[in-house]
Amino acid sequence: MADQTSQGAHTAEGDKAYWSANVRIILISLVIWALVSFGFGILLRPLLSGIAVGGTDLGFWFAQQGSIIVFLALIFFYAWRMNKLDKEFGVEEE
Numbered sequence: 096m097a098d099q100t101s102q103g104a105h106t107a108e109g110d111k112a113y114w115s116a117n118v119r120i121i122l123i124s125l126v127i128w129a130l131v132s133f134g135f136g137i138l139l140r141p142l143l144s145g146i147a148v149g150g151t152d153l154g155f156w157f158a159q160q161g162s163i164i165v166f167l168a169l170i171f172f173y174a175w176r177m178n179k180l181d182k183e184f185g186v187e188e189e
Contacts, residue, residue: 113184131165
């Protein structure tokens, strides 16, 4: 009976660590998303206007193309990192 109680406590601690890591990954992704879309595309656009990319300035490129590319990269990063985290905590899908 003592083993089941200690396993339950261990599982609760493992669940807490899993969700803590999951939330950390989400927060990092959201910060990158906000920096690229709002920061580079809007707020920092005047600073990036002197850098040419593909015939236009870097700020415009981030607002039109770069943010989409970064969003797609974030999706793949999140899926890869969550699969790795799932395996680490033994909750991967088969």
